[in-house]
Amino acid sequence: MFNIAYETDRVGNVIRGSHKNLLQRAKQVSDIKLGLEVKRTAKAYEEIIPFMSVALTEDYIIGIQPYHKSSKDFHAFTNAEKSSFVPYSTVFFYSSERHHGTFRYNIDGSFRPSSLPIQNRYNYYRWFVSDDLWQIAYDSVKDDKEEREKLISILKKQSPDLKLSFDYKGITYIVAPNIIYFPKADKDIYSISDLNLSVKTYPILLLEGNSPITSWKKFEVAELLINISGYISILSYRQFDLSLSRTFFKRIMRQFHFRTRPERGINLKHCEINTSVKWHIKTKAR
Numbered sequence: 001m002f003n004i005a006y007e008t009d010r011v012g013n014v015i016r017g018s019h020k021n022l023l024q025r026a027k028q029v030s031d032i033k034l035g036l037e038v039k040r041t042a043k044a045y046e047e048i049i050p051f052m053s054v055a056l057t058e059d060y061i062i063g064i065q066p067y068h069k070s071s072k073d074f075h076a077f078t079n080a081e082k083s084s085f086v087p088y089s090t091v092f093f094y095s096s097e098r099h100h101g102t103f104r105y106n107i108d109g110s111f112r113p114s115s116l117p118i119q120n121r122y123n124y125y126r127w128f129v130s131d132d133l134w135q136i137a138y139d140s141v142k143d144d145k146e147e148r149e150k151l152i153s154i155l156k157k158q159s160p161d162l163k164l165s166f167d168y169k170g171i172t173y174i175v176a177p178n179i180i181y182f183p184k185a186d187k188d189i190y191s192i193s194d195l196n197l198s199v200k201t202y203p204i205l206l207l208e209g210n211s212p213i214t215s216w217k218k219f220e221v222a223e224l225l226i227n228i229s230g231y232i233s234i235l236s237y238r239q240f241d242l243s244l245s246r247t248f249f250k251r252i253m254r255q256f257h258f259r260t261r262p263e264r265g266i267n268l269k270h271c272e273i274n275t276s277v278k279w280h281i282k283t284k285a286r
Helices: 019-027 145-158 244-255
Strands: 002-009 014-017 032-039 044-050 053-056 061-069 088-095 099-106 115-119 124-130 132-139 162-168 171-175 177-181 198-201 204-206 218-227 231-241 269-274 278-285
Touching (some): 014 019, 019 053, 019 124, 044 061, 053 204, 145 278, 162 177
Antiparallel strands (some): 032 044, 053 061, 132 278, 218 231, 231 269
16 A cells, blocks of 8 residues: 655645655665646646656665556557657656656657656645655675575575665665676686576666756666675666757757757666665555
């Protein structure tokens, strides 16, 4: 079940709950959804967005949804007989400070205009959190062999839901795996502690760092391979550069109908970090 942890109106007045409560539950890696209401003359609707991953600091919580495909309306993706509309891909993020970022690209990977984080005026912002309980089963910085083996045993025998949290550039990320590996160690290549448990994650959105959201201009869609030792391999495969000079130039070019070569935004980048990774398993409902 989900409960409302925090709700504000369009200008930030608190309707119920508190930001402190939402932040506390986010730190406990609770599942989070966001309810929104749009009221416009031409279009009015409500929506609920489940988040695949979460980023947070002491000042804000950000929910990330990387899987959205646009549609002509609420009924169908497109209507070939009546519309020339072509669906495109979108990555969303929404912050507890009412900032909303929209990052678009065409299905073939080519460029499509994106939006810098702005404060939208939805009628309400309703943050839901699950009542599940999670516990930290292992912290890589402690490197406790007994706890590591216990976690592996629980995952193999009971397969509880799993999340991982780590800090990167001053922001805490909470991610979920889409596959869990229990490889046999090859002592000639890796140490046993490195390789007896690792996960690959669903896509996340990497942010610029712990600075004001409105100052962010560059974003990356990435997937992670996280090892039990705290080693993280980061594969970034789509970058969004929304710096003023680039977006202003593109706006002018489009205004005067100049042809520009499609910008794919696909550039494989790989980096590695070693950090404290906490492994959380779901235990029971509150």
